[in-house]
Amino acid sequence: MTYCDNFGIINPYLDKENGMDSFEPKKLALIRILHILEAYSDCDHPLTHDEIVKRLDALYGITVERKAIGRNISLLQEAGYDIETTKKGSYLNSRLFEDSELRLLSDGVLASQHVTAKHSKELIEKLATLSNRYFKSHIKNVHSINDWSKSENVALFYNIDIIDEAISKSRKIKFDYNKYGLDKKLHRSAIHVVSPYQMILHNQRYFLMAYQEKWQHMSFYRLDRITNIELLDDAATDLRSVDGYQNGIDYKRFSSALPYMFSDEPEKITFAIDGEWMIDQVVDWFGYDFKTEQKNDKIIVKVKASPYAMEYWAMQYLNSVEILSPASLREQIATNIINANKKYKGAKL
Numbered sequence: 001m002t003y004c005d006n007f008g009i010i011n012p013y014l015d016k017e018n019g020m021d022s023f024e025p026k027k028l029a030l031i032r033i034l035h036i037l038e039a040y041s042d043c044d045h046p047l048t049h050d051e052i053v054k055r056l057d058a059l060y061g062i063t064v065e066r067k068a069i070g071r072n073i074s075l076l077q078e079a080g081y082d083i084e085t086t087k088k089g090s091y092l093n094s095r096l097f098e099d100s101e102l103r104l105l106s107d108g109v110l111a112s113q114h115v116t117a118k119h120s121k122e123l124i125e126k127l128a129t130l131s132n133r134y135f136k137s138h139i140k141n142v143h144s145i146n147d148w149s150k151s152e153n154v155a156l157f158y159n160i161d162i163i164d165e166a167i168s169k170s171r172k173i174k175f176d177y178n179k180y181g182l183d184k185k186l187h188r189s190a191i192h193v194v195s196p197y198q199m200i201l202h203n204q205r206y207f208l209m210a211y212q213e214k215w216q217h218m219s220f221y222r223l224d225r226i227t228n229i230e231l232l233d234d235a236a237t238d239l240r241s242v243d244g245y246q247n248g249i250d251y252k253r254f255s256s257a258l259p260y261m262f263s264d265e266p267e268k269i270t271f272a273i274d275g276e277w278m279i280d281q282v283v284d285w286f287g288y289d290f291k292t293e294q295k296n297d298k299i300i301v302k303v304k305a306s307p308y309a310m311e312y313w314a315m316q317y318l319n320s321v322e323i324l325s326p327a328s329l330r331e332q333i334a335t336n337i338i339n340a341n342k343k344y345k346g347a348k349l
Contacts (some may be wrong), residue, residue, distance in 0.1 A: 010264065014035050022075045023060075023061035024060045024062050025062075026063075027061055028060070028066060029068065029072060030075060031054070031066050031301060032056055032059070032060050033052060033069065033072050033073065033076070033165075034076055034081065034084075036055050036059070036081050037052075037090065037091065037092045038092055038132065039132055039133055040055065040132060040133060041089075041090065041091035042132055043091055043093065045085070045132070045134060046088040046089030046090055046091040047089045047303065048088070049066050049067075049069040049070060049090075050066060052065055052069050052090075053065075058306055058336050073085065073090055077152070082094040095131065096131050097131070097235065099131055099135050102127050102130060102135065102227065105127055105216070106124045106128075106139055109123045109124055110124065111202065111204065112206075113151060113224075114153055114156060114197075114205060114206045114222070114223060114224040114267060115150065115151065116150055116152060116154055118154070119154075119157065120150065123259055124139060138221070140230055145332075149152070151224040152201050153186060153224045153225070153226075153227065155226070155227050155348070156206075156223055156224055158229070159175075159223050159226050159229050160199065161193060162229045162230075162231050163208060163223075164199075166231050166236070167196050171231060171232055171233065171234065171235060172193055172195050172196075172232040172234045172235070172236050172237075172238045173193070173194060173230060173231055173232060174230045175191070175226045175228060175229040176191055176192075176226070176227045176228045177189055177191075177221060177225055177226060178191050178225045178226070179225070185335065186225065186227065188227070190220070192212065192214075192219075193210075193213050193214065193232070194210035194212055194213060194219065195211040195213065195236035195239075196208055196209070196210045196236065197209050197239050199223065200220075203261075204223075204262075206222070206224065207222060207261055208221040208222075208226070209223050209249070211236075211239075211242055218242060218245070220261040220262075244265065249348070250297055256337065258349045261309075264306050264307040264308050265306075266305050266306055267304065267305070267306075268302065268303075268304055268325075268326075269303055269323070269324060269326055269329065270300060270302050270323075270324040270325045271314065271321055271323045272295075272301070272321070272322045272324060273298065273301060273321055274298070274299075274319075274321075275320075278320050278321070279318070281317065286303050286305065289303070289304070290303040291303075294301065307326070307328075309331050310329060311329060315333065315336060318337075
């Protein structure tokens with residue numbers, strides 16, 4: 001069995017079961033010095049040669065002379081490692097990821113509602129090992145991870161593995177698709193057999209883009225709502241045989257035409273917004289692929305988008321957005337307003 005030191009560095013020579021530490025051969029000193037610099041040094045925490053000697057002995061049972069540290073550091077520098085040596089000591093000057101990049105990735109995991117709290121914590125801790133021991137103390141939010149709104153579907157990463165294999169092998173998959181009930185638990189709503197093409201992260205949700213074999217249209221499934229997934233032997237439907245996808249996947253479409261990941265065909269839609277302040281919201285939901293023109297005190301916006309999605313979006317911004325065309329969408333929203341008025345008519349404020 002292997003064991004790790006207090007930073008998670010695997011040490012196959014540490015024999016805790018027998019109550020003793022085995023000594024590593026000195027020939028491993030070079031790689032262990034690198035591990036020590038990775039785990040315990042940065043520009044604010046340089047290590048002297050004496051400190052490295054002590055850590056080699058304490059962590060790995062390797063005893064070397066102080067002058068051997070300098071020779072090994074020179075070899076690491078010749079091998080391309082960015083190690084700085086000053087009067088105060090030596091430190092690893094650059095890494096695969098900067099701390100700011102690791103914070104960005106950690107925050108992204110923390111904010112991902114489709115990842116369970118347990119998996120989020122494990123992922124963030126793995127990211128922390130890509131820096132030194134001092135970085136972990138700066139990740140404050142990991143302690144409050146259970147307070148965040150998170151999925152409880154522990155099958156997410158298994159789903160990703162199976163879907164990835166199915167896509168690479170051009171095979172169909174079968175799964176249960178679930179919805180939340182009053183008990184706040186997932187319950188199976190239907191069994192789906194689909195041809196998977198792509199996994200897409202959109203509006204902080206992870207979706208599977210797949211051809212629904214039964215209904216013969218493209219669908220988008222939340223990965224955190226999928227359970228009991230199976231890889232089938234049946235060959236997947238060729239994407240280019242699906243209507244509208246003869247030229248493959250248009251990824252630009254997902255940021256503009258499908259803000260809610262509906263699968264209806266995008267149409268040209270014109271709407272008016274009350275002021276320039278609403279442009280922020282238009283960009284957030286539709287990207288940059290839209291046109292505008294000033295008309296009196298209104299701004300007219302033209303986009304190509306899913307009518308179903310636009311119905312939801314326009315209702316969300318009802319006080320600031322007016323759908324102008326197509327007429328069918330405008331009429332649908334008018335009907336929604338009438339129905340809503342019936343529900344709230346006579347309501348006391």
